[in-house]
Amino acid sequence: MMNPESDHPSSPRQRKIGIAVELSEESAFTVRWAVDNYIRQGDDIIILHVSPTAGLFGADWGYYPLQTQPPYTTASIFSKVADLGKPLKEAGFPHTIHTVKDYDKRERLCLETQRLNLTALIMGFGDGSVSDFCVHHCVCQVVVVRYPDGPGSVEGTRAAPIVTFKSRTDDDEEIDKAKTALTASVHHQHIKAMDSVSKQPLLFCPRAYFTNNEEDFRAMQFREPPNLSSPSFHLTSLVLGNDFNITRKYYYDRHGKGFIKGHRPNKQCEICSKSLLGTTFYSCTLCLRPSCSPLQSSVLSRSSGYYHEACIEPISKHPYHPKHALRFRYESGQICLSCSTFKDFAYHCSICNFTMCQDCAREPPLFAIDYPKRHEHTLFYFQRKGSLICDVCGLSDGRSLLYSCVKCNFVVHKECVYFPCIIKISRHEHRLSFNSSLTPEQWLCGVCRESIDTNFARYSCVKGCSFAVHSKCATRKDVWDGKELEGEPEEDESLYIFKSFNEISDGIIEYFRHKSHHMRLDEDTNRAFDEDKRCRACTFPICDDLIYSCMQCDFILHQTCAHLPPRKQHATHPHPLLLLVDEEHEDYFQCTACKRESNGFAYTCCARDCNFTLDVSCASIAESLIHRFHPHPIYLIHESTAQEFCSICGQLIGHRLNCGECRFALCFGCATLPNKLRYKHDEHFLIFSYDEDFSGSQESGPHLCEVCEKQANPKNGVYMCNDCNVTLHVECLLGKEMYMMPIGGLISRNVNVDILPNNRLTRNICQRCHNRCQGKIIFKARDRSTFLCSLFCCLTKSWVDRDT
Structure with a gap:
């Protein structure tokens, strides 16, 4: 056995060592190991034992009687723990015994470690559950001693215990792995770095x-x-x-x-x-x-590698969460329970799932709130949340900070105290006011479509419309722009209503994004079909629609697209959207709702630092919709944390339309597909068809796509001509980049790329993937003989390297 006085260097600070024991042979071995290899003269030693509270064990089905836990008395437990401490007494190390009772041994050990302000905790491995929990949650050093031949030990090391250190040191020496107690000098190197700890x-x-x-x-x-x-x-x-x-x-x-x-x-x-x-x-x-x-x-x-001590040190006790220490951690999308904001870096207690951002954790705690707009009495911080229901939002959220009134039965979340009084949301044309009064009417929330409990607060229309919203739904970031409008005069919406064109004469207009030429209304619905002629706004091919065509160039618009307002408010976004047109056709965008790339017209958010963009087809979707493939109304839903699969295409979606009566869900891509289109090899219109009950066993048998010759399942939506028995996949008819027109170009890796129709007799080879270009459009590098089959290949850097 090493001599602690000679082998360990002296330290100006006294260490406070805890030895966690159970009434087992392994704990006796752990105490002996600590005496031989860790403890030195001058250490303050505490033997810590957590005994379980009375309970039942050995219960089984049938007539066997339930056996209670052996009736250890406090005196008998103390005596058994004292027997485990005999090696300390024999070695001349003074020590004290600390016993507590708790049903949760793991958590109680961590609490006692913090309360006793231990420098280090030594414990046996046991079955690994308690030791692993302490290793991750104790605020001090933890030394885990594995009994020879115990769980997790290594073969051939019967006389050599494995010792694992979890250290929080501030010494100059490194801590290395202590696998075995081979010699005193080896252990001296590991323990030396843990000799002095002024803090954690x-x-x-x-x-x-x-x-x-x-x-x-x-x-x-x-x-x-x-x-x-x-x-x-x-x-x-x-x-x-x-x-x-x-x-x-x-x-x-x-x-x-x-x-x-x-x-x-x-x-x-x-x-x-x-x-x-x-x-x-x-x-x-x-x-x-x-x-x-x-x-x-x-x-x-990509981090800089430097961190303020105050920014990342653990907080041993916080007034909002005094029970456990808070550890600073990184995890994307953490929600602060004080300010309800999303943070990647935050203080967190993994035991209670308590999270607080850095700003709130460093601010002085708010124990009392005096806010007459929400409640006439002073509200006080309520530590024990349990399952209390907030009287404002009507929800029971155990992760939020609660405040209560001592004079009346009123409980409220901290973030609900400061709900705005007057707001404007994207789902209604009028302003909404905060309303906490009881009413006999039955309401449906205008956002989530769930019923509203009138015992709790809500937002309702200031002009008396039959429209109400849950307080939580009304203040969502995708619904409300965050502005409190109390005391603010209402804007005159008529100032933003103006036409997108000037009528020059009967059937001739001047479009506001094509002022250089005039456009004429074409009412001929029997015109010859040309799949390369597309509407510049929605990018879909021209069929039998009424159109405006330029009298001097090939600029074409559907009549409905020509009437699109230059400015609109859409239910998917809280800010106004402006209609933007790339007249040079040297760029493209991705629609936020359907996630498809397009070089047509776009509705873009006019707010600073907001990149929300909709193509004109998705912008035409109303909040509620009657779809011909579903008997019930479907409503706009956006929950990025609770995505669903589209009932037609099967894609996982965030922005979607949901049925309020069944589980039918529709993505924006399927909701905006044209009902009918033309195919160059068929004289009839192809109708978009969907059959959720199609099994392929009907008399007609399975459908085969005319283009790719693969099976086309009506359960996933197809275009069909019943007269000619023609079936096409949506992508085979419109192309993979169905919203990209064969006009203009884009810039990829500092190279100008033209977008051309893929109508040659021979299919070019893609420079990147080396496959034939099969799509409706093809990408060609300007000033080079380089072709690319898709936007994905076009935006990949490797093709530029190969071409050069």
Whole structure:
């Protein structure tokens, strides 16, 4: 046995060591290991035991009597724990015994560790559940000793326990893997780095620290398993039983590698983007060196590598959540329970699923709210939430901060206290006012189409329309623009209503986006079909529709498209949309609703820093729709977190139309397909058909597409001519890039690319994928003999490299 006095260096600070024990042989072995290899004179030693509360075990079906837990008394438990501490007494180490009762041993150990302010906790492995929980959630160092031949031990190491360190150190020496208690000198190297801890610093590099777990970090960042022997490897794993162990230290060492703490005034914090001047910060030198080349491009791998100490240190106790420590972590889309905003970096308690953003965590806590607009009395912070229902939104959200009135039975979420009084949403033409009074009417929410409980607050039309919305639905970001309109005069909407063309004479107009030429109304519905002639607005081929055609060029518009308003409010977006036209035809856009690329007209949001765009077909979809393939009305829904599959095409969708009575869902792409189209090899119109009950066993048998000769299933929507028994897939008739017209071009990788009709007798070879170009359009590099089959191939860099 090593001599603690001679083998361990002295430390100016006294360590407070906890040994978690159970009434088992493994715990006795853990205490013996701690005496032999870890504890030194001067340590404050506490033997910690959590005994379960009384309960039933051994229950089974049948007549067997239920056996209760053995009736250990407090005295008998204390006596058994004292027996486990005999090695400490024999070695001359003073110690105290601390026993508590709790039904949740894992959580109670973490709480006692924090309450007793332990420097380190030593414990046995057991079945791995308790030790693994403590490793991830204790705020101090955790040393896990695995009993020889126990779970997770290595064959051939009967007399050699595996010891795993999870350390939060601020010493100059590295902590390496302690696999066996071979010699006192070996263990001296591991334990030396844990001798002095003034506070609880970070365990490892913030890049790994921010991730939800280390397995996710490893899978996300590394193309292949990193070389553990390489000095550039800097991932610390807290998962017991694998080969990834601590290779990090807290201060800068003479080799210039590891985790450092210091001052660097010319850099900015990765979290708050403020200067590091005059502050204490964290950094990982390995992340700042070229040796980090295995990292893939991601949010974490592009980080600057510097972090304010105040930005990322754990918070041991917060007034809003005093029970557990809050750990700073990275996870996309975390919701702060105080301000209800989405944050990627936030403080989090994994035990309670409590999340708070950095700004709210650093602000002084708000224990009382005096807001007469919402409630006449002062509201006080209510710590124990349980399943209380908010009197404003009518929801029970255990993750939100609650405030209650001590004078009356009123409970409200913090974010619901400050709901606006007057708002304007995208789903209604008039303003809405906040209303908390009880009414006998039955309402349906104008956003989610669910019933409204009039016992709770809601928003209703200020002009008396039969329109109401849940308070939560009305304040959604995709519905409300975030402006409080109380006291603001109403805008005169007539100022924004104006025609998109001037009528020159009977049937002749001047379109506001084609003023150089006049356009004439063409009422001939029996014109010859040319699939290359398309409406410049919606990009669909011209069939038997009334059209306006330019008298001097090939500019064509459907009559309905010519009447599109230059400015409109659409139910899918809270801001007004403006009609934009690329007159040079040198660009394209992607529709936010249907996700298809187009070079036609676009309705684009006019708000700053908002990239919302709709093609004119999707912009024509109303909030409620009667579709010929469904007997019930369908309504506009957008829930990015709860996507569904389109009932026709089967694609996973966010923006969609849902039936309020059944599970029918329709994507914008299917909802905007023309009812009828022409096919150059058929004299009749092809009608868009959908049969949800089609099985392929009818008398007509399975349908085959005329173009690709593959099976065409009416359950997924097809174009059919019943007179000629012709069936085509939607993409085979309109093309894969069905909203891209063979006009103009685009710029790809600094190369001008023309968009041409693919009507040659021979199909060109795509420069990128080396397949024949089969689509309706083809992309040709200007000033080169290079052809590309699709927009995907066109936007890929590899074809430019090959061509050069």
